[in-house]
Amino acid sequence: MDFELTPEQKAFFNEVKEFAAREIAPYTEEYDRRGEFYWEGWRKMAAMGLLGLPFPEEYGGSGAGALDTAIAMDAFGAGGGDAGMSLSWGAHTIIGAIPIWVMGNEEQKRKYLPPICSGEKISCFALTEPDAGSDAASIRTTAVRQGDYYILNGTKMFITNGPIADICIVLAVTDKEKGGAGISAFIVEKEFEGFEVSRELDKMGNRTSPTAELAFNDCKVPVENRLGEEGEGFYGVGKATLEWERAIMVAPAVGGMEANINRCIQYARERKQFGKPIGKFQAVAFKIAEMKCLLDAARLLVYRVAWMKDQGIPAMLEACVCKLFVTEAAFRVASEAVQIFGGYGYIREYPVERTLRDAKLGTIGAGTSEIQKLIISRILLGKL
Numbered sequence: 001m002d003f004e005l006t007p008e009q010k011a012f013f014n015e016v017k018e019f020a021a022r023e024i025a026p027y028t029e030e031y032d033r034r035g036e037f038y039w040e041g042w043r044k045m046a047a048m049g050l051l052g053l054p055f056p057e058e059y060g061g062s063g064a065g066a067l068d069t070a071i072a073m074d075a076f077g078a079g080g081g082d083a084g085m086s087l088s089w090g091a092h093t094i095i096g097a098i099p100i101w102v103m104g105n106e107e108q109k110r111k112y113l114p115p116i117c118s119g120e121k122i123s124c125f126a127l128t129e130p131d132a133g134s135d136a137a138s139i140r141t142t143a144v145r146q147g148d149y150y151i152l153n154g155t156k157m158f159i160t161n162g163p164i165a166d167i168c169i170v171l172a173v174t175d176k177e178k179g180g181a182g183i184s185a186f187i188v189e190k191e192f193e194g195f196e197v198s199r200e201l202d203k204m205g206n207r208t209s210p211t212a213e214l215a216f217n218d219c220k221v222p223v224e225n226r227l228g229e230e231g232e233g234f235y236g237v238g239k240a241t242l243e244w245e246r247a248i249m250v251a252p253a254v255g256g257m258e259a260n261i262n263r264c265i266q267y268a269r270e271r272k273q274f275g276k277p278i279g280k281f282q283a284v285a286f287k288i289a290e291m292k293c294l295l296d297a298a299r300l301l302v303y304r305v306a307w308m309k310d311q312g313i314p315a316m317l318e319a320c321v322c323k324l325f326v327t328e329a330a331f332r333v334a335s336e337a338v339q340i341f342g343g344y345g346y347i348r349e350y351p352v353e354r355t356l357r358d359a360k361l362g363t364i365g366a367g368t369s370e371i372q373k374l375i376i377s378r379i380l381l382g383k384l
């Protein structure tokens, strides 16, 4: 067992961390306030090769493994990189593109992956609906085959990148008698007739990552845009992405914890009350010690799943453990950071209040904490 990153991986971590600190972090407050996507930052992320990291070079990617992708995402957060940008990055590169890479045929991969890797086109993933969140297999959007097309009808809710996406992976019911096995996946382009961004949603956190409700009204999708076979969408996409989504995609939260702890260390050294730095009070110092424990455990859980993925070892249980622990830890760290900053922590001039708003999403999106506990306990207990 080896817990050390290679010198190349350490250099890569530092490179991405410095990039995030220089090119992204200084603009976050302004864009968060406006609730706007930071296009210039996105283009810089694309130019750095971050958007296509895991994909083979023949499709325009960098051929990085899951571990190197996790390292980049962790480093982005550690450099103070905006959580909204990393959410959009994950929705684009992970849930918005890995299904194409894993389930797509050669033609689909050649057509869609290169512009996703270069950032020329933005991708998103649409499963959730107004009445189907945790119970994702209960979606109602339908896809009815008519000759060379499928006709999609329904509404998707809370779709990250929805307002700016060119490409959307959409899950829809092709056979309602079969439950999850009757759901198929489609690659929908924003120009397709009947596709509409019906509503942009305003959020408490991750405000630089645009979110939308999407409407499909007799949306015409060519048969060649179906991913995999009919009925393979729900379980196929789940198999392709869940470990990525529940471990690699939460890596920015790990780096975010590191950034928050560093802010707290600096503040605890500088802020004086009762004639001494507040870091001298055990109540404050112990918070920082506890935050560091959460950070180290979270990082190990992310890197373990990433390593397992690179070895081809199934990691569903480990990924759910990772998602649950990392997102709850990130929220706890952000909350304690606000506490250490006291009144200033609650004021928008300081970044810690934003990290608390941002971190809350982690415990909701991609399967809530309750759903992770449900899966973990079901795997452990088996059928009772």
Ligand SMILES: Cc1cc2nc3c(=O)[nH]c(=O)nc-3n(C[C@H](O)[C@H](O)[C@H](O)COP(=O)(O)OP(=O)(O)OC[C@H]3O[C@@H](n4cnc5c(N)ncnc54)[C@H](O)[C@@H]3O)c2cc1C
Pocket: 091, 124, 125, 126, 127, 128, 132, 133, 134, 135, 157, 158, 159, 160, 161, 203, 206, 211, 361, 364, 365, 366, 367, 368, 369, 370, 371, 374
């Ligand atoms: C900002 C944002 C971005 C998102 N991005 C995307 C995206 O890009 N694509 C996409 O498809 N979806 C996306 N989602 C949707 C997200 O995955 C869902 O919000 C999430 O899965 C929860 O579903 P829900 O909101 O319908 O909550 P519900 O499922 O209605 O849950 C409500 C509450 O009930 C609890 N609950 C539900 N069922 C159970 C149970 N069986 N046992 C115990 N507790 C239970 C939940 O844990 C939660 O506390 C996004 C959501 C947000 C807020």
